[in-house]
Amino acid sequence: MTGEETSFQTSLQARAEAQGGVVLTAQARAEGWARGRLSRFLAAGGWTRVRHGAWLVPGREVGPVELLWTHQLLRPELVVSHWSAAMLHGVGVGAGAGPPSGRPDFICSGPAAVKGATLHRLPLAPGEVTVVAGLRTTTVARTMADLLRAGPRDDALIAVDSALSWRHGRGSGPPGSRGRPLTTLDEIGRALTTAPSIRGAATAAWWLAMADPRSGSPAETLARLRIHDAGLHPETQAMLVVPATGRRVYPDFLFRPQGLAVETEGYTWHGSRSQHQRDVIRFNDLAACPEVRRILRFTTADVYHRPDMMIRDIRGALAG
Template identity: 60%
Template sequence: MAKTGDAVSLTALASAHGGVLLTAQAMARGWPQRRLNRHLVSDGWTRIRTGAWLEPGRVLDEMVLLHANQVGRPHLVVSHTAAAVLHDVETRTQRVEFTAPRGVSTTVHGGVLHKMRLGPEETTMVGGLRTTTVVRTMADLLRAGPRDDALVAVESAVSRRPSRYGGGKRRREPVTTLREIAAALESRPTMRGTATAQEWLALADPKAGSPAETIARLRMHDAGLHPESQVLLTTPTGRRAYPDFFFRGQGLVVEIEGYRWHGSRAQHQRDTARFNDLMSCGEVRRILRFTASDVYRRPGAMIRDIRGALAQLSGFSAVP
């Protein structure tokens, strides 16, 4: 046991919980409360909530709040968007979110608390935090909505994506499948939101390569447009090309340009070569390219451009 007043022991206690120290832990190690409080203040520890302090030099961010809420409270389970981040899944929104059993009186500092039942098989440990499994997390996001945010996360989970760990320089494999998520929804058929969640899951496409592609496809779906996605086309020289979206009957390709693919000359060169490959495919008559900003901020204009191109290629007037 560390001696009373041993500052190193406080750092050691905090490091086990993402830099968060509970005063109860320190007092159990022999620190008198008054002396402990004076030491924490004088050494620059940050008070997070009653009885919880953040180690000097650390930033009070969402990850710290997850540790601060969960340490000493085993009934709290990280869930929803917070759990998705822990599982290396892309989300449009990120919040400090927990799930606790109904009937348990508790609060969450700086975040959101959901009350529902979790089976022991639906929780796991990630990065020192108790969290819902990736399958239960996706099912919860689908039940809670909104649709677009839930499907961005689901399609990230079931596809091969750049990993947020390591600065996005490597890709991680899918962390679950649509079938596993469907089974999780079916296992709780009477849970609120399950019927709607199952309808939304049917719209998911594991071939989506980015959140912008997901949202673009949903905007087209809502407008009654249903192109093929990531279909294989072959150039006259035998090279393979996979357009983001392809309206085969009209020969129209729709490409969604993600910002991260234009960070270097080499990436720009590959993008140019890909465009030329697509244009050389016999099935392709026209290519429309949209940025992520077009998708998120000007979806109406994007849909009008697609409708106009389809009308021109089909020889009919554009649908208003």
């Protein structure tokens, strides 16, 4: 490689790193390289062709974020939205939740289609756009409003509960810990009312009333929805006090008159001995509360794949 080519490679790589690893052919050609020579140079240097006119820096694989960068560099008017925006904001979603097509989501008022992406032609106010990791995206509140409008209900509410609670993103702590929510119910509600003419706004407002910032996991959110759909309405995360120690414990669901506590057991918190020990202590604390006479525990697999069994067992315990 000549000195000129080495300098060009360094310059191009620096530009790409500032753009999510992606560089456009047009950007490189602006530096004086002919198209044919440029394509041969990039291919020989190990760059990956993401799509026509866009290349990925050597050593990186094409993933969701790289695709978002590619589309937005080629079409700067695009705004990342819906499930793609939820991913950028670090909002947790349930098993199977995400773009139904598997393609990145954008909002744009323009008429042209976007190859390889889902384009939502929706009104968007300037205050509903922010920047995350260099990408222009809808704010958390607007993102949650769009998910509620588009549905499906369960996936949308799992995302909303995550954004409202401590459990969003990669840094979520163990049960009982609390972090800074990404948004509030009021902010999502305002995002729904700023464009009430958008299809699905009325249903979205109804679904938002079912959100619960106290939800501790996607499985807990889904279990609450299944219990609600069955016509059962327990308290959620009710505070109980262990008489002997004064410790506080918060059952996922409490049918107080019947003394029945219902717990959903996700996989996340049982990955070590200390986490398992913490779970045992929590169970014993819950059993020691005078308000609790029986405890039912269901796994994430029960909630997602055997909800009828879960509801049957709850009904049986309530009737017993």
